[in-house]
Amino acid sequence: MTQLKLKNQVQIDLENIQHSFAELREVKDLFARRNWFPATSGNLSVRVEVPDGEPPLIAVTASGKDKSVHTAEDFLLVDLEGKPVLPTRQKPSAETLVHTTIYQKIKQCQAIFHIHTVFNNLISELYGAQQEVTFTNQEIIKAFNIWDEGAAVELPIVENYAHIPTLAKEVGQVLDPRIPGVLIRNHGIYVWGDSVFAAKRHLEAFEFLFEYQVNLFLLKK
Numbered sequence: 223m224t225q226l227k228l229k230n231q232v233q234i235d236l237e238n239i240q241h242s243f244a245e246l247r248e249v250k251d252l253f254a255r256r257n258w259f260p261a262t263s264g265n266l267s268v269r270v271e272v273p274d275g276e277p278p279l280i281a282v283t284a285s286g287k288d289k290s291v292h293t294a295e296d297f298l299l300v301d302l303e304g305k306p307v308l309p310t311r312q313k314p315s316a317e318t319l320v321h322t323t324i325y326q327k328i329k330q331c332q333a334i335f336h337i338h339t340v341f342n343n344l345i346s347e348l349y350g351a352q353q354e355v356t357f358t359n360q361e362i363i364k365a366f367n368i369w370d371e372g373a374a375v376e377l378p379i380v381e382n383y384a385h386i387p388t389l390a391k392e393v394g395q396v397l398d399p400r401i402p403g404v405l406i407r408n409h410g411i412y413v414w415g416d417s418v419f420a421a422k423r424h425l426e427a428f429e430f431l432f433e434y435q436v437n438l439f440l441l442k443k
Contacts, residue, residue: 225418226229238270239281241271241273242268245268245281245424246268246281246283248294249422250283250289253292258338259337260338264283264334265282265317266282266283266333266334266335267282267283267318267334268333269325269332270299272318275420278301279300280300280302280305280322282315284315286313294295295312300314300381301326302326304318306403307401317390322388322390323384323390324394324412329421331416332420332421333418333422335422335425336410337425340363341432342411344406344436345432345435346406346411348378348439349379350381352379353378354376354379358372359372363427363429365423365424368426375431376401377404377405378405382406393406402414402420403425411428
Protein backbone atom coordinates (compact mmCIF):
# COMPACT_ATOMS: atom_id res chain seq x y z
CA MET A 223 0.00 0.00 0.00
CA THR A 224 1.49 3.36 -1.06
CA GLN A 225 2.15 5.87 1.71
CA LEU A 226 2.78 9.61 1.58
CA LYS A 227 4.90 11.52 4.09
CA LEU A 228 3.30 14.81 5.10
CA LYS A 229 4.98 18.02 6.19
CA ASN A 230 4.60 17.00 9.82
CA GLN A 231 6.33 13.67 9.04
CA VAL A 232 3.10 11.72 9.45
CA GLN A 233 2.72 8.93 6.92
CA ILE A 234 -0.71 8.26 5.47
CA ASP A 235 -2.01 5.67 3.05
CA LEU A 236 -2.60 7.12 -0.39
CA GLU A 237 -5.78 5.04 -0.65
CA ASN A 238 -7.27 6.94 2.32
CA ILE A 239 -6.64 10.25 0.59
CA GLN A 240 -8.06 9.01 -2.69
CA HIS A 241 -11.14 7.67 -0.90
CA SER A 242 -11.78 11.04 0.78
CA PHE A 243 -11.32 12.93 -2.47
CA ALA A 244 -13.69 10.52 -4.23
CA GLU A 245 -16.34 11.13 -1.56
CA LEU A 246 -16.00 14.89 -2.01
CA ARG A 247 -16.17 14.61 -5.77
CA GLU A 248 -19.38 12.59 -5.64
CA VAL A 249 -21.05 15.08 -3.29
CA LYS A 250 -19.73 18.05 -5.27
CA ASP A 251 -21.16 16.63 -8.47
CA LEU A 252 -24.56 15.97 -6.89
CA PHE A 253 -24.87 19.42 -5.31
CA ALA A 254 -23.64 21.16 -8.46
CA ARG A 255 -26.44 19.49 -10.43
CA ARG A 256 -28.87 20.99 -7.90
CA ASN A 257 -27.37 24.46 -8.44
CA TRP A 258 -26.25 24.67 -4.82
CA PHE A 259 -22.85 26.22 -5.71
CA PRO A 260 -23.68 29.49 -7.54
CA ALA A 261 -20.69 31.61 -8.61
CA THR A 262 -18.06 29.20 -7.12
CA SER A 263 -19.68 29.57 -3.68
CA GLY A 264 -19.86 26.85 -1.04
CA ASN A 265 -17.32 24.37 0.26
CA LEU A 266 -17.12 20.76 1.37
CA SER A 267 -14.87 18.73 3.65
CA VAL A 268 -14.47 15.26 5.13
CA ARG A 269 -12.18 13.73 7.73
CA VAL A 270 -9.43 11.54 6.33
CA GLU A 271 -8.65 8.24 8.03
CA VAL A 272 -5.23 8.52 9.71
CA PRO A 273 -3.17 6.08 11.82
CA ASP A 274 -4.16 5.85 15.49
CA GLY A 275 -2.67 8.62 17.56
CA GLU A 276 -1.84 10.83 14.60
CA PRO A 277 -3.21 14.40 14.23
CA PRO A 278 -6.51 14.74 12.35
CA LEU A 279 -6.50 15.54 8.65
CA ILE A 280 -9.25 17.13 6.60
CA ALA A 281 -9.87 16.90 2.85
CA VAL A 282 -11.43 20.18 1.70
CA THR A 283 -12.45 21.85 -1.55
CA ALA A 284 -9.97 24.28 -3.10
CA SER A 285 -10.79 27.98 -3.21
CA GLY A 286 -12.37 29.66 -6.24
CA LYS A 287 -13.20 26.54 -8.23
CA ASP A 288 -16.17 26.09 -10.54
CA LYS A 289 -17.74 23.13 -8.77
CA SER A 290 -19.67 22.05 -11.85
CA VAL A 291 -16.32 21.11 -13.44
CA HIS A 292 -13.95 18.36 -12.30
CA THR A 293 -10.19 18.92 -12.28
CA ALA A 294 -7.19 17.19 -10.72
CA GLU A 295 -6.81 20.04 -8.24
CA ASP A 296 -10.30 20.34 -6.76
CA PHE A 297 -9.30 19.19 -3.25
CA LEU A 298 -6.41 19.37 -0.83
CA LEU A 299 -5.42 18.15 2.62
CA VAL A 300 -5.23 20.44 5.64
CA ASP A 301 -4.62 20.07 9.36
CA LEU A 302 -6.97 21.33 12.08
CA GLU A 303 -5.47 24.80 11.71
CA GLY A 304 -6.52 24.84 8.06
CA LYS A 305 -2.95 24.67 6.76
CA PRO A 306 -2.07 22.45 3.76
CA VAL A 307 0.01 19.41 4.70
CA LEU A 308 1.20 18.54 1.19
CA PRO A 309 2.82 20.77 -1.43
CA THR A 310 0.09 22.36 -3.55
CA ARG A 311 -0.55 25.34 -5.79
CA GLN A 312 -4.12 25.53 -4.49
CA LYS A 313 -5.49 27.41 -1.52
CA PRO A 314 -8.06 25.76 0.74
CA SER A 315 -11.51 27.29 0.71
CA ALA A 316 -11.52 30.72 2.34
CA GLU A 317 -13.88 29.42 5.04
CA THR A 318 -11.82 26.37 5.96
CA LEU A 319 -11.40 27.81 9.47
CA VAL A 320 -15.16 27.43 10.01
CA HIS A 321 -14.85 23.76 9.06
CA THR A 322 -11.92 23.13 11.40
CA THR A 323 -13.76 24.87 14.25
CA ILE A 324 -16.71 22.52 13.81
CA TYR A 325 -14.44 19.45 13.67
CA GLN A 326 -12.77 20.51 16.90
CA LYS A 327 -16.04 21.22 18.72
CA ILE A 328 -18.11 18.27 17.41
CA LYS A 329 -15.86 15.26 17.92
CA GLN A 330 -18.11 12.80 16.06
CA CYS A 331 -18.20 15.04 12.97
CA GLN A 332 -16.92 13.29 9.84
CA ALA A 333 -18.21 15.57 7.06
CA ILE A 334 -19.22 19.22 6.68
CA PHE A 335 -21.11 20.74 3.75
CA HIS A 336 -21.66 24.46 3.16
CA ILE A 337 -23.96 25.72 0.40
CA HIS A 338 -25.69 28.95 -0.63
CA THR A 339 -29.32 28.75 -1.75
CA VAL A 340 -32.08 31.30 -2.17
CA PHE A 341 -34.24 29.54 0.42
CA ASN A 342 -31.60 29.33 3.15
CA ASN A 343 -30.76 33.00 2.57
CA LEU A 344 -34.42 34.00 2.80
CA ILE A 345 -34.91 32.07 6.03
CA SER A 346 -31.75 33.56 7.53
CA GLU A 347 -33.00 37.08 6.80
CA LEU A 348 -36.60 36.47 7.90
CA TYR A 349 -35.47 35.11 11.27
CA GLY A 350 -32.03 36.66 11.61
CA ALA A 351 -33.07 39.19 14.25
CA GLN A 352 -34.25 36.28 16.43
CA GLN A 353 -30.87 34.53 16.01
CA GLU A 354 -32.64 31.23 15.37
CA VAL A 355 -35.47 29.67 13.44
CA THR A 356 -37.69 26.92 14.85
CA PHE A 357 -39.31 24.16 12.82
CA THR A 358 -42.04 21.99 14.38
CA ASN A 359 -44.46 19.21 13.49
CA GLN A 360 -42.65 18.24 10.29
CA GLU A 361 -42.13 14.57 9.48
CA ILE A 362 -38.74 15.29 7.94
CA ILE A 363 -37.37 16.31 11.36
CA LYS A 364 -36.81 12.58 11.82
CA ALA A 365 -33.85 13.00 9.44
CA PHE A 366 -32.04 14.50 12.45
CA ASN A 367 -32.76 11.38 14.52
CA ILE A 368 -35.38 13.29 16.51
CA TRP A 369 -38.41 11.06 16.87
CA ASP A 370 -40.49 12.78 19.56
CA GLU A 371 -44.15 13.56 18.97
CA GLY A 372 -44.40 17.23 17.95
CA ALA A 373 -40.62 17.51 17.78
CA ALA A 374 -38.97 20.88 17.22
CA VAL A 375 -35.62 21.89 15.73
CA GLU A 376 -34.12 25.24 16.71
CA LEU A 377 -31.51 26.17 14.12
CA PRO A 378 -29.10 28.96 15.19
CA ILE A 379 -28.41 31.96 12.93
CA VAL A 380 -25.23 34.04 13.18
CA GLU A 381 -24.28 37.27 11.45
CA ASN A 382 -22.23 37.14 8.28
CA TYR A 383 -18.81 38.39 9.39
CA ALA A 384 -16.39 39.04 6.53
CA HIS A 385 -13.50 38.39 8.96
CA ILE A 386 -13.36 34.60 8.84
CA PRO A 387 -11.78 34.07 12.30
CA THR A 388 -14.65 36.08 13.79
CA LEU A 389 -17.20 34.08 11.78
CA ALA A 390 -15.61 30.82 12.91
CA LYS A 391 -15.67 31.97 16.54
CA GLU A 392 -19.36 32.92 16.30
CA VAL A 393 -20.24 29.58 14.71
CA GLY A 394 -18.28 27.75 17.42
CA GLN A 395 -20.23 29.51 20.16
CA VAL A 396 -23.65 28.34 18.93
CA LEU A 397 -22.82 24.74 17.99
CA ASP A 398 -25.20 22.16 19.43
CA PRO A 399 -24.35 18.46 18.89
CA ARG A 400 -28.08 17.70 18.68
CA ILE A 401 -28.71 20.21 15.85
CA PRO A 402 -26.31 19.53 12.94
CA GLY A 403 -26.43 22.94 11.33
CA VAL A 404 -25.82 26.68 11.58
CA LEU A 405 -27.23 29.37 9.29
CA ILE A 406 -25.11 32.37 8.34
CA ARG A 407 -27.32 35.41 7.73
CA ASN A 408 -27.66 36.21 4.02
CA HIS A 409 -24.83 33.81 3.30
CA GLY A 410 -25.59 30.10 3.55
CA ILE A 411 -25.76 27.05 5.80
CA TYR A 412 -23.17 24.75 7.34
CA VAL A 413 -24.30 21.21 8.12
CA TRP A 414 -22.40 18.19 9.38
CA GLY A 415 -22.82 14.54 10.25
CA ASP A 416 -21.01 11.49 11.55
CA SER A 417 -20.72 10.30 7.94
CA VAL A 418 -21.00 11.73 4.45
CA PHE A 419 -24.42 10.10 4.16
CA ALA A 420 -25.64 11.70 7.40
CA ALA A 421 -24.38 15.16 6.47
CA LYS A 422 -26.11 14.91 3.09
CA ARG A 423 -29.35 13.76 4.76
CA HIS A 424 -29.21 16.67 7.20
CA LEU A 425 -28.62 19.19 4.45
CA GLU A 426 -31.50 17.88 2.34
CA ALA A 427 -33.81 17.98 5.37
CA PHE A 428 -32.90 21.56 6.23
CA GLU A 429 -33.35 22.71 2.65
CA PHE A 430 -36.79 21.05 2.55
CA LEU A 431 -37.75 22.88 5.75
CA PHE A 432 -36.50 26.21 4.38
CA GLU A 433 -38.47 25.87 1.16
CA TYR A 434 -41.60 24.81 3.05
CA GLN A 435 -41.33 27.71 5.51
CA VAL A 436 -40.83 30.33 2.80
CA ASN A 437 -43.78 29.05 0.77
CA LEU A 438 -45.98 28.89 3.87
CA PHE A 439 -45.02 32.48 4.67
CA LEU A 440 -46.00 33.58 1.15
CA LEU A 441 -49.31 31.69 1.21
CA LYS A 442 -50.28 33.46 4.44
CA LYS A 443 -49.65 36.92 3.01
